[in-house]
Amino acid sequence: MCLLLQGLLNTGYYVCTFLFFWCYVARVPTGQGIAASAKAFAAVMGAVWAGSQVTKGLRAAVALAIAPLVDRWMGTVQRALRLESKQAVFAVFVACCFSLAAALFGLVVLAWR
Template sequence: MSSAPWLTAPRSPLRYAASPHLLLLPRNQKDGIPGAVDARRKKLLYGNHPPRLRCSVDSDNNANGPPESQHSLQEQEGAADAGNNLGGSLSVKEIVKKLRRYGISGVLSYGLLNTAYYLTTFLVVWIYVAPAPVKMGYLATVKRFFKILAMVWAGSQVTKLARAGGALALAPFVDRGLAWFTAKFGFKSQGKAFMAVVGFCFALAVIVFLMVTLLWA
């Protein structure tokens, strides 16, 4: 026996007022499975185009860039630092701090420029600026050698800023050259290759100084 329609208890409006999206659904789907209700609710809210998340990957690409781009970036930084140095905005101490970023490559760059400066300036002063007669004796030749070497050292103090700036500009290229030299001649580390290059520079300077001194003695 069915109950009379006027005796049916009215349903509470709070049952469907808790979620306004449920009011949009047909009545036979409101009391279904919660997962199905959520799926239908999302479909009604977003349709066939769900929201997409966007993120920027530029910073990741820059951080994980190829080694070639990193080397080119170092070269650009070295050239920019050298330009600032030529403008007089950097001191020798500041340039030395920047050279330390390159490690032994920065030290080698500065050492190569010093070797080239001392050898070239010494020969120019000895032969052209203050020429001396040949066969002047060993004692006189040694005295002349130390006098000219003192003059060259005084000139190096004047040109120290320019040489430091040049070393900073060449540091990225010296870094690449040192890596190539290490791999080419089979050194176990760049430190050993660095010591070999430094030893060669010292040997070259000693040979040139001895040859000049003996020829004029």
């Protein structure tokens, strides 16, 4: 349970912080080409990763605190989607987190090229 919640919190952190750093901190210019956008992506992601190390404890504490709520929520999702187990719900959420992050990062880099 905590693992799922930690993954959701990490996805939220990386997506939101990446967008904030990309747009407001690094202020990556548009029209610089795909190679320069990819290089800027690596630099921004490095800063985001460094920040994630600072907030790791807080995210873990939040995950532990609200794990019982997420367990009930997973049961609701399991019944709504007619899945066999909570492990299946976990797999769906993992796929959604990876898909969301990959799509967002890819679209931002391509839009700024």
